[in-house]
Amino acid sequence: METSTWSERSQGENAVTGSILETVFPPNSLLSRPLNVKVRGSGIISVINEQDESGFCPFSNKGGTATSRPLPGGRFFYFLMRLKEVYTVRERLEALKAEALEELEQIGQTAQVQELRVKYLGKKGLLTEILRGMGKLSAEERPVIGQLGNEVRSAIESKLEEKKEAAERAEIEAKLASESIDVTLPGRMVHVGNRHPLTLVTEQIEDIFLGMGFTVAEGPEIETDYYNFETLNLPKNHPARDMQDSFYITEEILLRTHTSPVQVRTMEKMKGKVPVKVICPGRVYRRDNDDATHSHVFNQVEGLMVGENVRMSDLKGVLLNFARQMFGEGTEIRLRPSFFPFTEPSAEVDVSCSMCGGKGCRVCKHTGWLEILGSGMVHPRVLEMAGYDPEKYTGFAFGMGIDRIAMLKYGIDDIRHFYTNDVRFLKQFNRV
Ligand SMILES: [Zn+2]
Numbered sequence: 001m002e003t004s005t006w007s008e009r010s011q012g013e014n015a016v017t018g019s020i021l022e023t024v025f026p027p028n029s030l031l032s033r034p035l036n037v038k039v040r041g042s043g044i045i046s047v048i049n050e051q052d053e054s055g056f057c058p059f060s061n062k063g064g065t066a067t068s069r070p071l072p073g074g075r076f077f078y079f080l081m082r083l084k085e086v087y088t089v090r091e092r093l094e095a096l097k098a099e100a101l102e103e104l105e106q107i108g109q110t111a112q113v114q115e116l117r118v119k120y121l122g123k124k125g126l127l128t129e130i131l132r133g134m135g136k137l138s139a140e141e142r143p144v145i146g147q148l149g150n151e152v153r154s155a156i157e158s159k160l161e162e163k164k165e166a167a168e169r170a171e172i173e174a175k176l177a178s179e180s181i182d183v184t185l186p187g188r189m190v191h192v193g194n195r196h197p198l199t200l201v202t203e204q205i206e207d208i209f210l211g212m213g214f215t216v217a218e219g220p221e222i223e224t225d226y227y228n229f230e231t232l233n234l235p236k237n238h239p240a241r242d243m244q245d246s247f248y249i250t251e252e253i254l255l256r257t258h259t260s261p262v263q264v265r266t267m268e269k270m271k272g273k274v275p276v277k278v279i280c281p282g283r284v285y286r287r288d289n290d291d292a293t294h295s296h297v298f299n300q301v302e303g304l305m306v307g308e309n310v311r312m313s314d315l316k317g318v319l320l321n322f323a324r325q326m327f328g329e330g331t332e333i334r335l336r337p338s339f340f341p342f343t344e345p346s347a348e349v350d351v352s353c354s355m356c357g358g359k360g361c362r363v364c365k366h367t368g369w370l371e372i373l374g375s376g377m378v379h380p381r382v383l384e385m386a387g388y389d390p391e392k393y394t395g396f397a398f399g400m401g402i403d404r405i406a407m408l409k410y411g412i413d414d415i416r417h418f419y420t421n422d423v424r425f426l427k428q429f430n431r432v
Contacts, residue, residue, distance in 0.1 A: 089137065089145050092130045096120070097152040104159045110167045117160050127153055194430045198299050198418055201406040202281050205301050208325045212318060214277045214303065219262035221283055225252045227261035231385045232342040240341050245287040247296075255285035260342060263304040263397060267386035274393060275307035281402065292414045299402035306378065306388060306395030312345070315375055315396035319349055326405065327354040334369065343376025343397055354408070363408070370408060373400045 100120045107113060120126050131149045134142055195203075206216055225236075234241055244257035262280035270276055281301040288294040305314065316335065323331045331354060335347040350371050353364035360366035375398035380390030388395075403415050410429070412418075417425050 089130060089133055090148060092133075093127075093145070093148055093152050096126055096130060097155055100126075100156045101159050104156075104163050107163060108167055108170060110164060110171060113160055113164045113167055120156050121153060121160075127156070194427060196418070196426060197406050197410060197412075197429045198402055200429060201402050201409060202299065202301065204326065205322075205402065205405070206279065206281065208322050209279045209303065211325075212277075212321065214279050214305075217262050217266045217278045217280050218282060219256075219259070219265050219280065221256055221285075222249065223254060223256035223261050225254060227264055228254060228256050228258075231264040231382065232260050233379050233381050233385075234341050238341065246285055247287065256282075257286050258284050258399065259300045259302045260397075260399065263302060264382070264386050266304070267306065267383075267388060272387050272389075274388075275305065275310075276395065277305050279303045290416060292416070295403070295415045295419060297419065298415065300399055301402055302397065302399040304378070304395060304397045306383065306393055308393060310394045310396060312377060312396070315377070315398065318396075319373065319375065319398060323351045326409075327351055330357070332358070335375070338374065338376075340374060340376055342379050342382050344379045346374070346376035349373035349375050349398070355411075363411075372404055372408070373398050375399070 100116070104113075104116055107116065118125060122128070127149065131146075134145055134149075137145055210216070228246075229235070229238070229241060229244075246257045247255045249255075259280040259282045262282070263278070266278050266280070267276060279301055280303075282299065283297060284300050285297050288296050290296060303318070305318070316333070320333050323333050330352075332352040334350050336350065338346045338348040340346040348371060350369040350373075352358040353361060353368050353370050355361050355363040356368065358368040360368045364370050375396065378395035378397050383390045383393060383395065403418055406412065406418070407415065
């Protein structure tokens with residue numbers, strides 16, 4: 001082919017691969033008149049005005065050396081036209097590359113990247129369309145343009161890849177930013193509850209008696225008449241029952257009026273073994289009209305000790321020890337004669353007022369003493385009914401209201417506070 005001759009003679013990479021931007025070509029005087037060709041090689045433009053004497057047309061350019069010898073007659077024109085054709089595909093390729101890279105620079109979403117991939121590199125894309133024109137090129141030109149096409153393709157591809165990664169990263173970051181938890185928001189307050197003042201006092205009482213070798217026993221709140229009264233020496237029609245009027249479920253079943261039945265049940269379980277040393281805390285019920293000092297439900301703890309040679313002095317020693325641990329080292333107790341059907345002798349136990357130290361104040365009604373306990377030696381008949389020989393064994397028992405102790409301990413003026421569940425009241429015992 002004509003151009004192959006030229007190509008063989010050409011020297012320097014820019015003779016063919018340099019971009020010819022413009023040709024000015026007098027149609028009828030190809031070789032006799034000055035030829036103006038602007039060549040861009042390596043991006044630098046040179047202007048060639050005329051061929052030299054030897055017939056060489058120096059395609060000089062500053063980016064590299066390119067010389068060519070014009071072919072005789074119309075061949076040079078043809079050559080230039082071929083060049084023009086090469087140039088057109090080349091220019092289109094480079095224009096496409098520039099356009100693609102510029103357009104890619106503008107975008108920021110993965111969907112747009114995909115859109116541009118189809119637009120430029122797709123089967124019906126712009127690059128394919130340009131390269132389709134390669135069929136018109138010569139066998140020599142084809143690989144050169146083919147290579148350029150590949151370069152353009154890979155340049156666009158790497159830009160696409162770069163933008164795709166950047167877009168994906170930006171999208172992930174945007175998603176993370178939109179879904180992130182704002183840790184600067186104040187958290188929801190978790191309200192931690194605390195134990196009820198009656199529970200606190202009950203546990204303190206239990207601790208004191210456990211320290212003296214007692215165990216803790218519990219029993220049913222729904223009790224039979226038999227355990228609640230009869231085994232405690234309170235037969236039917238006994239006048240003392242009036243003091244303990246309760247809530248009856250049937251004639252024989254009631255809500256227990258005291259924790260004393262647990263003492264009897266414990267003795268039954270022990271089957272005559274000694275010593276019995278037990279305290280029985282729990283809720284009890286009486287048909288009382290509620291006021292500042294009375295509640296139809298309240299808490300009691302009773303204690304029982306049965307064995308050989310258990311004496312009144314043991315009772316006094318145990319209660320004094322309890323009172324001093326509960327109310328303070330300097331606390332004194334005093335026993336006053338009293339009556340309970342299940343103990344004989346019986347005694348009310350007062351402790352010296354911890355508020356005024358015995359001098360007298362509003363709490364102790366200016367007596368210096370607080371009445372907190374009922375106690376006594378277990379009635380022989382009660383021992384007998386529980387299976388213990390009253391000739392061989394003796395025992396003492398005591399009982400106190402946990403509510404009353406809690407009221408004294410915390411200075412609470414109304415028993416009803418314990419049962420109305422006012423959180424403002426209850427949360428005051430957070431740190432006691
Ligand atoms: Zn007092």
